[in-house]
Amino acid sequence: MTCQECELKLGMDQDASEHLASCEYCRALAEDLRLNAVALREMKIRPGIARWQWAMALNPLAPVIEMMRYLLLGRGEVHADQFLISSAIAAFLLLAGVMIFQRTERTFIDPV
Secondary structure, three states: OOOHHHHHHHHOOOOOHHHHHHOHHHHHHHHHHHHHHHHHHHOOOOHHHHOOHHHHHOOOOHHHHHHHHHHHHOOOOOOHHHHHHHHHHHHHHHHHHHHHHHHHHHHHOOOO
16 A cells, blocks of 8 residues: 555656655655665675576576566676577477477377
């Protein structure tokens, strides 16, 4: 639940500092957001995970997740080659799945 007065002022690009000074709920929310931003900035990748970066790069969804991380947190690395590799892996998995399905379709579906 949010304070409507604060939402309206921020939506119209007005300064909400006066309201923030008088509204206890908005002050608490602003402090929570500030602390969350500090905590997110302090998060570091664990050293043991760095050696598995090559394996994570083989995951077709890894570049998408990394892009969202970059957009939401402002951290992360986005490379075009990651998207190309993940697209190639996804296309290969799709083609392999279609070929396997076509080959085994007759044996695992009940005849009608």
